[in-house]
Amino acid sequence: MLHNDPIAPLTDEVISWRHHIHANPELGFQEKETARFVAKKLRSFGVDEVHENIGGTGVVGVLRNGNSTHAIGLRAELDALPVVEKADVPYISKSEGVMHACGHDGHSAMLLGAAKLLSETRSFDGTIYFIFQPAEENEGGSMRMIEDGLFRRFPVEAVYAVHNWPGLKFGTIATRVGPQMAAVDNFELTFEGLGSHAAMPQIGDDPILAASAFVQTVQRIVSRSVDPLSPLVVSITQVHGGNVGNIVPKKVWVQGTCRFFEPGLSDHCEKLVGQIAQGIASAHSLGANLQYKKGYPPVVNTPEATARAIEAASSVLGSENVVTDFAASLGCEDFAYMVRAVGGCYVWIGAGEVGPSEGLHGDKFVFNDGIVPAVLRYWQTLVEQVLPLHSREAAQ
Incomplete structure (x- = not known):
């Protein structure tokens, strides 16, 4: 000193x-x-x-x-x-x-x-x-x-x-x-289809419904596919779609992030996020486009x-x-x-x-x-x- x-x-x-x-x-x-x-x-x-x-x-x-x-x-x-x-x-x-x-x-x-x-x-x-x-x-x-x-x-x-x-x-x-x-990966997902008039949903499809299902279902990665003692967080941080009160939009964009310590969880999350997105898109007769970005270790x-x-x-x-x-x-x-x-x-x-x-x-x-x-x-x-x-x- x-x-x-x-x-x-x-x-x-x-x-x-x-x-x-x-x-x-x-x-x-x-x-x-x-x-x-x-x-x-x-x-x-x-x-x-x-x-x-x-x-x-x-x-x-x-x-x-x-x-x-x-x-x-x-x-x-x-x-x-x-x-x-x-x-x-x-x-x-x-x-x-x-x-x-x-x-x-x-x-x-x-x-x-x-x-x-x-x-x-x-x-x-x-x-x-x-x-x-x-x-x-x-x-x-x-x-x-x-x-x-x-x-x-x-x-x-x-x-x-x-x-x-x-x-x-x-x-x-x-x-x-x-x-x-922790390590971090980020992803961007788009659900896209025909959309419809809000009063006539039967003539189109609904990417908002699909995005809502994805937001809930993607949490099964944490709760049902990984050892509970292995830290993992999957968070949805943005959902954007539509700009008119009486129209179901053609497209909804979702952004999320995955945080973990085990390096192998990066590939695991990428695989399951993709599977869940495609499964939900298929169930709703929509297309899904996923961009999964590997982030910081x-x-x-x-x-x-x-x-x-x-x-x-x-x-x-x-x-x-x-x-x-x-x-x-x-x-x-x-x-x-x-x-x-x-x-x-x-x-x-x-x-x-x-x-x-x-x-x-x-x-x-x-x-x-x-x-x-x-x-x-x-x-x-x-x-x-x-x-x-x-x-x-x-x-x-």
């Missing part, structure tokens, strides 16, 4: 950066101004290199110190969500229909804070890559960065990420070896990196505030691609209890700025422990 603790004065600066990013949100692969802001800040800190436009709008800052060849990556996300903000904050979104409703503004600001702190202290021996990735929410920005040579150009021994977690006790960090976030924390993360978190918060025995989330995260590529660890930082609309992706979500000091200290401690600076005095 430094005698003159730099965390307190830096905290206010980090919060101001977050509020700026929050007020100017951008969707995935459109984060040009956010990326420009990040790159400008990194250069002002005096990092050794700043690389832009990686995997689209991604940014990587490079900070070296000492002679060690060891290197790690620290990652945050740049993108916002297509949500109309209803939070009562003075820095509310200026972009209509776009909102930082997941805390990526905070993650990026805190990683910038870590970059500034470590640029000033140089309290490590090795190389840190500060990775700011685009399009985490739906478009797989981390995979785009990897495909663009992220880990070939910036080779690391492990990569680490922090995510604020509403509902987890404030002042705690949760992580575990193995799965922490699960986030699977690797043992060595997780041990490092737990050690750092325990140093910062005390071992009694580090949670390792908890249920993994069926939410998903494209950090999974990075961990799969090079190993790493994903941690949740407790943001305290909130209401449903104030949680992640809620339109009244408000990032808890109270977590900033702990995360800055966590990043600093993690780097110092993974890339220890051996004093010259000790070597003499």
